[in-house]
Amino acid sequence: MLEIQNLTKKYGHYLAVDHVSFTVPGGQVGILLxxxxxxxxxxxxxxxxLLRYEGGVGIEQMPARTLEAKRIFAYVPEMPAxxxxxxxxxxIxxxxxxxxSPITDEEVEQLLIRFELEDKQNKLGNELSKGMMQKVSICCALAICPKVILLDEPMVGLDPAAIKELKEVVLELKAQGxxxxxxxxxxxxxxxxWDVMFIMEQGKIVGTFTREQAKDTDIEELFFRITGGGESE
Structure with missing residues (x-):
């Protein structure tokens, strides 16, 4: 479970995030838009x-800043380093x-194979393309065997085969709780x-939808209905 409680962030006098709260239950996929x-x-x-903030972030009912929480939390940044x-x-x-991590050698090998990195495993970090770095970042996050994982624009830069694998991995993670x-x-x-979608505007959550609530409504229709057709970030 991931819990965000009254999270507030200011940059000087500018209020970037205004008392935002939301929860992604265990075994569900949340989308932040x-x-x-x-x-x-x-x-x-x-x-x-990566930022100082007011409010709370909970990982499996533990404060996110604790070592225990960090051990079960994985993060794939938009710009891998x-x-x-x-x-x-x-x-890895x-x-x-x-x-x-309890991950086995065989499981590491499977990750490398799934993301077509088996023949690239001896390449140095400074020899990798953006797409390759993205794949390595994903594999590193999965190697933690996390209970909570945050993926920031994970499909940008990936080839179609890697996008397909990542989608399958997300569904597998969901099935594992x-x-x-x-x-x-x-x-x-x-x-x-997705199971639950959170739409932000001007530092606040302005729309929350579950898949059950959306029924047959398209995700894009829900997004543009709330934002008025603004360009997504």
Missing amino acids: GPNGAGKSTIIKSIAG MFDALTVREH EYVRRAYN VTVLISTHMLEMVKEL
Whole structure:
């Protein structure tokens, strides 16, 4: 479960996020959407622990800042950053050891195969394309065996085969009871994945929909109905 409680973030006198609260239950996929400047990126970075903020973030009913919570939380940033001198395989091994992850060697091999990195595993971080770095970032996050995972624009830069695999992985995580939050502007990419959708505008949640509430209404129609057709971030 991921719980956001009265999260507020100011930059000087500018209120970027205004007492935002929402919950993604365990085993569900939440989608965070919002027009440019809505505060979506601030929410994402706050959840990931990259910004100071007021309010609370809970990971499996533990404060997000605690070591126990961090051990079961994974984050795939929009702009992945690699260690120049580590290979693809060493990145995964580094995360595996840092988190004392129970992932097996066989499971690591399967991740590399699924994301077509098996023949790239000895490449250094500074030799990778944006798409390759994105795949490595996803594999590192999955290597933690998280209970809660945050994916920020995860499909940007991925090839069609990797997008297909990532969608399958998200559904597998959901089936395993993992909580997933995806921040994206690629609405068509998450149509078959989402369980609950949060729409932000001007620093607030202005719309929350579950799949049951939406019924047969298209996700894009719901988004544009709330935002008035603004460009998504």
